[in-house]
Amino acid sequence: MNVLVWLGVILLVLMIWVGGKSGARSFISLFFNFGVVFFTMFFMLDPNANPILITFIACIVIGCVSLFYINEVNSKTVMAFISTMITISILLFFIVLISKKLMIQGFGEEEEEAIAGMSLYIGVDFIKIGASVIIMSTIGAIMDVAISIATTMHEVFKHAPSLSKKELFKSGVSIGRDILGTDTNTLFFAFFGGYLALLIWFKDLHYSIGDIVNSKIFSSEMILILCAGLGIALVIPIASWINAYYLVRAREKLNKV
Template identity: 30%
Template sequence: MNVLTLLLLLFVLSTSLILGKSAFYVLSGLFINTALFLLFIFLLHLQFSVYLVSLLYILANSLVTLAYVNGWTEKTKIAFYSMVLFLFLLTIIFIPLLQALAIHGFPTQEFEELSVMDLNLPIRFSELSVSVLLIGVSGALVDGSMSIASATCELFRHKEKELTFQQLFRSSMTVVKSILNSTVNTLLFAFISSGIALIFWYQDLSIPWQMMLNSKDFVSELMIILLSGLGVALLLPFTSLVTSWYLLKNNTFDS
């Protein structure tokens, strides 16, 4: 038994002990998302549109994570609709922005290793970089939208009196401020963990700090984190606004 198999068994066991019967949906949803990722790679290999395949993958992944694992309730409906609408608006901004930044492709330090490979690929790296960013951001968007939708729904369900839109939205924004801090710090730690190996590599190559800060690798990683943080920072109030409006408009809540 290798280390990966042992870790997988421990993960399945701990998930089953903690979640009970619902562990089946969590574990099966994880394997479904893995299968969707392999399908995503296969469709790119067949030269389908990168943007179209990425959008379909994000929607399918979000539906599995929200609807299949958590059930198609009011909370998951609001979280999914908020995430999809916001991601659509974000895509309109991100695609021209990343094209203008031109952070796609390989850095010069990797040219020697890549010289023995065939770089005539049917996929444009400019489109692939946008796809990678949107897929990475979508994970944080799903998590953030679900957290805010759940908290706002709980505030609405346990209300002691009739709430106005301003009161519910203000209470929901209190949760947003608490979650936003931890979410941004999580993204920062993700950047540190992914970038520390890059920093040591540049130091090993005796590359000055000013060149490292202007390198394509470093700027690319930093831009992904900054844009992800910006997306999450805007999504949380957006989800709070949509959830408050939806709940008061329907005046019902089905947990």
């Protein structure tokens, strides 16, 4: 416990040193978002609840905390929030459809020993729960790209206010291309870092490549990475267009005045 406390203190000091008040709010937001995730899990235990709707509401709250609480309410955070919610809405429909087709819900045979003494008849829809997990895992990466594009495009427009909507959109997409590769690789290596022990276990059990690929645990995590990658790729043009539209519209209104 002492190690966790000291690591938390070191993280807080570094975040305040680098980010000042924004860094302190970022640290506090970690606990707020943890609380949102905890209460989301609590409400999902209700058999009459809709996990998809609960997850979408949770994403809205997480978006407000991560964007508005940390960076305050301004045009950049509002545009990033709108872009994130539009992307999540599109991705949510796609993920539910994919989850039903691939049947990756539930537990894999590798987890049978851990759940041997537990009842699986808990009255919840594992398909929707699985889709909710994927959505909750992707929102962070999507928000990161959305705010990065919004901030950069506002800076570009600040120094070149005569740019047209098309030119601003191209600038946003160009920025997004550089972010796309790094964020996708981050998700990929986060999976292998978190499941390295599982991959070693696969090796000890002499799993073939086909067995590994068809394993429910491996497949569900790969679907998570691919869906997160789709979300990152999708939010780039959405955020670019929304920011370009807003900036040009704001300039036109200012010129009329």
